[in-house]
Amino acid sequence: MSLSERLPRLWYGPRWRTLLLWPLAGAYAFAVAFRGLLYRTGWLASHRVAVPVVVVGNLTVGGTGKTPVAAWLARQLSLRGRRVGVVLRGYGGRAVPAPVVVGPDADPRQVGDEAVLHSLRRPHVVVVHPDRVAAARRAAEEGAEIVVCDDGLQHLRLARDYEIVVVDGARGFGNGLLLPAGPLRESARRLERVDAVCVTDRGAGRASPLHVQGPRLLTAAFRLGEAVNLRSGERRPLKSFRGRVTHAVAGIGNPDAFFDGLRAAGLEPVAHALPDHAALDPAALPFPAGATVLMTEKDAVKCRDAAGPDWWFVELDVAVEREAARELLAHVLERTGLTGAGVHLG
Structure with missing residues (x-):
């Protein structure tokens, strides 16, 4: 097991397991706090762009569900008649x-898998570059009226009008420590300075209640939807x-x-976990030729040219309680100066 695989197992266990890393976490905490101070006092500059910016980010390393939430928000704003630009690294x-x-x-090898995933959802424009300001x-x-930045909470060079932090409802903040002793990129107290906190619910229950002061709190339910064949586009319910x-x-x-979601749907898959953003190697597949394969849509965009006949991606449905979604959208539009009549929740 590599270090990148071993550390997350430690982060979501008892604190004492990362005791040897606490000094490094202390140094990291100082660096993060000092950098934030430089931006707050103007020694480092944040740059505004010509349109409002909404940042959807997270405090932890690893998958919290920020990309699905960012895509949901971009879609809701698009349905509202706004030209949305999605930017990411x-x-x-x-x-x-x-x-x-x-x-x-x-080509996801050129621009990244998440960028292609966003583009498939047809916002006005998707742009990638490590410099989120650029x-x-x-x-x-390109004509965007509002920018949704997928990730970038810590990219303080980009001035923003609204911040949404996504928190994994099952894993929370793990042991509550900063990198490398824990999964946190910055202190959980950062939640008190953002505009909204979105807790993802994958149907597995929440590890512990999340108490935040200041920002609005809402829940996004993540549920696996239908399976779509990578070659033919055929759709099937997971129960089939x-x-x-598989x-x-x-x-x-x-x-x-993802694996737990498949099991909750009554499947018993042979699981193959890959590093984040990694692609399947057609020359060294971890399953037999001709196998029935289920994958995330993020993985599917990297397999379009080499997919087997029985390869399927599973859609991820994101649902936010109607009134909570209405309030969030109204608040975003008010803060960004784009308020108009009505909020359509498609």
Whole structure:
């Protein structure tokens, strides 16, 4: 087991297991606090772009569900008639010298899998670049009225009008320690300074109640939907795979969440966890040729050219309670100056 696989197991266990890493976590905490102070006092500058910016991020390393929440928000704003630009770093892609506009047919090896995933949902524009300020400016130049930044809570160079933090409802903040002794990128007290906290519910129960002061708190229910064949586009309910030998592939931040969701649907898959953003190697598949394979849509965008005839991705349905969604959207639109009549929740 590699270090990247071993550390998360330690982070979500008793604190004492990472005792030797506490000094490093203390140094990291000082660096994060000092950097934040430099931005708050103006020694380091945050840059505004020509349109409002909403950041959807997280406090922890690993999969919390921020990309599905960012995609949900972008869709809701699009349904509201707004031209939405989604910007992100482009993890898993190659470094690019200038911001790149991403289309649905883009190569995820170039721009990253999450960027292609966003583009498939058809916002006005998707732009990737490590410098989120440059990416947001390009989105505005392409006609975006509002920018949704997928990740970037800690990218303080980009000034923002609204911040949403996504928290995994099952795993929470683990042992509550900062990197590398725990999963936190910054102190959980940061929640008191954001505008909204979205807790993801995958149907497995919450590890512990989340108490926050200040921001609005809402829950996003994540449920696995239908399976879609990568080659033909055929759709099937997950229950049609019950009793069959299936292999499940997940190259996401929290692959167990996908596997647990399949089991909750009555399947008994052979699980193959990959590192986040990793792609299947066609020359060394971890399952037999001709196998029935279920994967996340994030994995599927990297397999479109090499998919077997029985490879399927499983849709992820995101649902926010109607009144909570209405209040969040109204608050976002008010804070960004885009308030208009009505809020459509499609």
